[in-house]
Amino acid sequence: xxxxxxxxxxxxxxxxxxxxxxxxxxxxxxxxxxxxxxxxxxxxxxxxxxxxxxxxxxxxxxxxxxxxxxxxxxxxxxxxxxxxxxxxxxxxxxxxxxxxxxxxxxxxxxxxxxxxxxxxxxxxxxxxxxxxxxxxxxxxxxxxxxxxxxxxxxxxxxxxxxxxxxxxxxxxxxxxxxxxxxxxxxxxxxxxxxxxxxxxxxxxxxxxxxxxxxxxxxxxxxxxxxxxxxxxxxxx
Amino acid sequence: xxxxxxxxxxxxxxxxxxxxxxxxxxxxxxxxxxxxxxxxxxxxxxxxxxxxxxxxxxxxxxxxxxxxxxxxxxxxxxxxxxxxxxxxxxxxxxxxxxxxxxxxxxxxxxxxxxxxxxxxxxxxxxxxxxxxxxxxxxxxxxxxxxxxxxxxxxxxxxxxxxxxxxxxxxxxxxxxxxxxxxxxxxxxxxxxxxxxxxxxxxxxxxxxxxxxxxxxxxxxxxxxxxxxxxxxxxxxxxxxxxxxxxxxxxxxxxxxxxxxxxxxxxxxxxxxxxxxxxxxxxxxxxxxxxxxxx
Numbered sequence: 174x175x176x177x178x179x180x181x182x183x184x185x186x187x188x189x190x191x192x193x194x195x196x197x198x199x200x201x202x203x204x205x206x207x208x209x210x211x212x213x214x215x216x217x218x219x220x221x222x223x224x225x226x227x228x229x230x231x232x233x234x235x236x237x238x239x240x241x242x243x244x245x246x247x248x249x250x251x252x253x254x255x256x257x258x259x260x261x262x263x264x265x266x267x268x269x270x271x272x273x274x275x276x277x278x279x280x281x282x283x284x285x286x287x288x289x290x291x292x293x294x295x296x297x298x299x300x301x302x303x304x305x306x307x308x309x310x311x312x313x314x315x316x317x318x319x320x321x322x323x324x325x326x327x328x329x330x331x332x333x334x335x336x337x338x339x340x341x342x343x344x345x346x347x348x349x350x351x352x353x354x355x356x357x358x359x360x361x362x363x364x365x366x367x368x369x370x371x372x373x374x375x376x377x378x379x380x381x382x383x384x385x386x387x388x389x390x391x392x393x394x395x396x397x398x399x400x401x402x403x404x405x406x407x408x409x
Numbered sequence: 410x411x412x413x414x415x416x417x418x419x420x421x422x423x424x425x426x427x428x429x430x431x432x433x434x435x436x437x438x439x440x441x442x443x444x445x446x447x448x449x450x451x452x453x454x455x456x457x458x459x460x461x462x463x464x465x466x467x468x469x470x471x472x473x474x475x476x477x478x479x480x481x482x483x484x485x486x487x488x489x490x491x492x493x494x495x496x497x498x499x500x501x502x503x504x505x506x507x508x509x510x511x512x513x514x515x516x517x518x519x520x521x522x523x524x525x526x527x528x529x530x531x532x533x534x535x536x537x538x539x540x541x542x543x544x545x546x547x548x549x550x551x552x553x554x555x556x557x558x559x560x561x562x563x564x565x566x567x568x569x570x571x572x573x574x575x576x577x578x579x580x581x582x583x584x585x586x587x588x589x590x591x592x593x594x595x596x597x598x599x600x601x602x603x604x605x606x607x608x609x610x611x612x613x614x615x616x617x618x619x620x621x622x623x624x625x626x627x628x629x630x631x632x633x634x635x636x637x638x639x640x641x642x643x644x645x646x647x648x649x650x651x652x653x654x655x656x657x658x659x660x661x662x663x664x665x666x667x668x669x670x671x672x673x674x675x676x677x678x679x680x681x682x683x684x685x686x687x688x689x690x691x692x693x694x695x696x697x698x699x700x701x702x703x
Contacts, residue, residue, distance in 0.1 A: 274581070
């Protein structure tokens, strides 16, 4: 049984259909990327899984339990943690307070001390800056806080929406390295990215989204060599 | 010189109490982005609660402080849950939902008129253990109810400030005020947080009621006396800022008390508004407001 399975969902913003009959699965311990251009429905998909949006039809199951009608606060309790696009830090709160907010669910709250130590071990930069207001950090540091905040929620599956967006290439690379290290600790990762090259190299499998549908899917290493991917996304 | 000093002392004490009347308003606005027009009525409810409690039990007003605010907390909590939340849900996409403001206006009318029906229009006062007591320090006369009001006001503000910064719920209130959707992703149920914000705002109005009742009268529309001033204080201090509300309150209290030494009280009102406009002109986000909070 896959950890997360999305079956045939249709998602609308008002009257506009963004996702058309999309299905995908994520198995435990995998790194799966969802790639595609602007407006392909990648963020909408993550927002639907985390409960910010509800599919008009279709189902989403996590560990066999239907979650597509649950509110976001119920879904995050189950270990589905969404690191939103554009970091979305609590701008006027300190780094430490942002991290504490990540551990809001009762279960994560109980273990927050230990989680905080782990996050600081993982991201020593944040420990140096714990008192600083989130807004004053650089883009890369803000992304680290966003990811650290996600880790504080004790994710079973960590979903990241364009973590490399707007970062200098060297910073983007270190974010991808960080994701690799997170995946190596046993956290399942579902990654949405426009940086197709980097994310395919990081992933086990990938889905290519176009116009709210899965256009291609397969093992990441095979997709890297796919002609269509090369010409459409990698500019080769 | 002595009268001036006396005016300053009076102004600071009364100003802190004004700040207290504005705290609930600034908290509810900060978290929910809703201007709560029922705030004055909540103060009235707080004052009547304190009035009846002290009148019927003959208890010391300080003891009312332990009983009235918790009762008012639940009153606010459930009022938000039952009356305001449904409208909020219907307007969930809007950052500053106007219809909710109209609902709070409705709550204002309903509460004021309920009080009128139940208690009648007369002005009521209750003699408490501290009413009318004052002592002199050197040449300055300090009224005990106002001094204790000052202490309670500052204590409430400090307590609230610490609560917002140091506790799990306080952080969730802050986070919801900054970004509801992301707070929701962290597991915060925003509507429950709104209930809590409204509950705390109302509880603080209850504290204010207990503080004011030893030296002021209560009647069904008494809220209007305080809430217009509370609105000015909140905007002056910076919307959503706890420290700003206290500072704004003290500024208004000082202006009122010092200027009334030199001119009639109708003029002091005009001066309060002139200073209010000047400060907003120089610093539109208020004295301690954060312009980046927008």
